[in-house]
């Protein structure tokens with residue numbers, strides 16, 4: 531049997547008629563950049579995220595970047611973030627000439643370790659970006675308490691966690707701004723690059739809507755330096771169809787994860803812990819093993835495709851060598867990078883395929 535890591539075609543075939551006709555509508559209306567299909571999606575997304583406002587953008591990276599600008603992070607400022615995340619979380623800080631300040635993760639949940647944040651706060655710290663990595667919320671209450679205590683803004687990187695809940699609240703609705711990616715492989719994925727923000731603050735919403743549109747609220751009048759980071763109409767239409775299915779897809783991801791969690795009994799395989807109150811949407815199902823490369827090769831031989839998220843933590847990336855970090859600075863994240871392996875995980879994965887992966891892992 532061959533088990534793909536992700537097969538987007540299966541999802542497309544299920545929605546083909548509905549999604550093809552939504553795209554055709556955009557073409558007929560020539561509503562290619564921003565416009566009504568993006569606005570409709572923004573309304574649906576704000577409802578889903580349980581926030582007052584949402585803005586469609588070109589990517590999740592744009593969302594984080596514009597969030598930094600909206601909350602006023604700039605040259606000389608510092609922003610705290612977990613070191614085990616996709617690098618775009620850090621790019622956002624660098625784009626505004628501020629310095630990313632990294633924090634290690636907790637050994638069990640692999641989320642930013644709240645106990646290690648305060649020691650990294652200085653007079654220059656402006657904000658904390660928490661990341662709901664792999665679909666599992668970070669400990670938002672603890673991190674928010676620290677942020678509030680020091681007068682810092684909290685930004686949520688929800689790129690991997692559309693629809694997740696923390697103690698009943700949707701991620702992206704708790705900090706100042708929630709930043710989302712709709713990259714095709716995400717739980718809610720577009721047909722190309724797309725992203726967006728959600729917020730309860732009208733000021734942040736209107737600032738981001740101007741920034742994405744050349745710093746303009748009125749056509750050809752520009753109040754600030756701006757960007758072209760609008761969402762495409764086609765992406766708005768595709769996402770507008772898909773958002774209706776997101777909760778069902780996330781439920782299926784949770785079912786598959788429960789199968790993996792209960793079925794895999796091999797002590798050589800360890801999993802991310804997910805305490806009560808955290809409703810993960812399992813964007814990725816990541817395990818760790820002492821011989822990760824051996825495990826990957828073994829699964830490959832059985833026709834099971836896996837990926838590594840992520841092979842090198844940000845502080846050891848060449849792009850950030852100027853910050854002067856060394857191997858050993860963040861031992862938990864470094865061990866995770868060395869041991870992690872992402873298993874096949876997408877809503878259309880069949881029970882039979884998941885069973886085959888479980889059996890292979892138990893025989894390893």
Ligand SMILES: Cc1ncc(COP(=O)(O)O)c(C=O)c1O
Nearest residue numbers: 589590591616618619689711713
């Ligand atoms: C945690 C995290 N943050 C930010 C991003 C950036 O999103 P995009 O690829 O849409 O720019 C991603 C995308 O993979 C991500 O996983």
